[in-house]
Amino acid sequence: MSEATFLDDAYLRDLTATVVAHTAEGGIVLDRTVFYPTGGGQPGDSGRLVWDGHTLEIATTVKGDGAEIVLVPAAPEALPQVGVKLVQHLDWERRHRHMRVHTALHLLSVVLPLPVTGGQIGSDKGRLDFMMPELPSDREAVEAALNALVGADLPVIQTWISEAELDANPALVKTMSVSPPRGRGPIRLVQIGEADDITDLQPCGGTHVARTSEIGELRLGKIENKGKQNRRVNLHLI
Template sequence: MTAPLFRDDPYLRDCEAQVTGITPEGGIVCDQTVFYATGGGQPGDSGWIDWGQGPVAIATCVKAGDEALALVPAEPAALPAVGTRITQRLDWDRRHRQMRVHTALHLLSVVIPLPVTGGQISAGKGRLDFQMPDPPEDRDGIEAALNALVDRDLAVTEDWITEAELVANPGLVKTLSVQPPRGAGTIRLVRIGQGRGQVDLQPCGGTHVARTAEIGQLRLGKIENKGRQNRRVNLLLDR
């Protein structure tokens, strides 16, 4: 089992950890990690590890079983033995930009209140695919509404519900292509805004900024036709 430290504190940039295993593909499994593992349209984190032999670049982090996460070296390298204590350090600039984009995509699903059929996040841009037969008539209005939500500096917090509560509230799930993982007994919800100022609440396991103002200004990119019933809406960070 790998304790996902990023879930409790997405701003944690480094940590000490103990190697608990090496996967057949050469991934390094630890007892805990600050590296987010690829999932839900969000790429795994990159960065470095060190155990006194010089830093080794980590290209990504992936799931390696139900509760284990593996750090994947960027190039073939000598790996730390099981039991070794290592230091993990994120490529923080990349992670933080992904946090900004991920939170911005939640806002996009508020401004365009249609079922989501897919999505992808990267450092600096992202996209959502919507069940949208016709293109939106006012793209400038969409961009303005997004930036208005950013400027409100809404708090981004989390909550947890049981799987039974999610089943009883199916409207919380906006994505048609990806369902929240089940089996652990509880589901993490990400909330934007508080009380009467709440604008969004949906299941999500990704990393997010603490307040919407941290996203910065957004630009609406291309709106692409992806089939008779689908449109892809691209979103970019302004800086």
């Protein structure tokens, strides 16, 4: 099991850890990590590992068996041995852009309160697919509403609920294509807004900025037809 420190602190960039395993494919498993593994539409983190005068570039991060998080080297080089203590250095600029885009997509699901059928996060833009029979009547109004939520400087915090509590509140799950993980204890919720004025609340295991103002200005991109009632809405950082 790899301790996922990004769940509690998405701003942690550097961390010491111990190598606990290698995978058959040449990946590295640490006892704890700042690297987010690909999932929920968010790409895996990149960065580097440093130990005993050696440096290993990490191209991406993926989920392994059970609760393992696997760091994937950028090239086939000698790996740090099991038991070695090392320092992780996250590619922070790339991760922070993912955090901004991910939080922006949560706001998009507020401005367009429709069932979400898919999504993808990039470093410069992201998109959500919606069950949307008709196009929005006013694109400028959608973009203005998004930037108003950004400008409101709303706090973004996490809370946790049990599976039973989630079952009692099925409307919390907005994404039809991805279900929250089961059988691993409490489920993480990402909340945007204060307790007495919550703008958004939904299960999410990704990384987010601390306040919406950190997202920066947004531009609404193409709205593409992806089926009879499915539309893809693109959103760009400026």
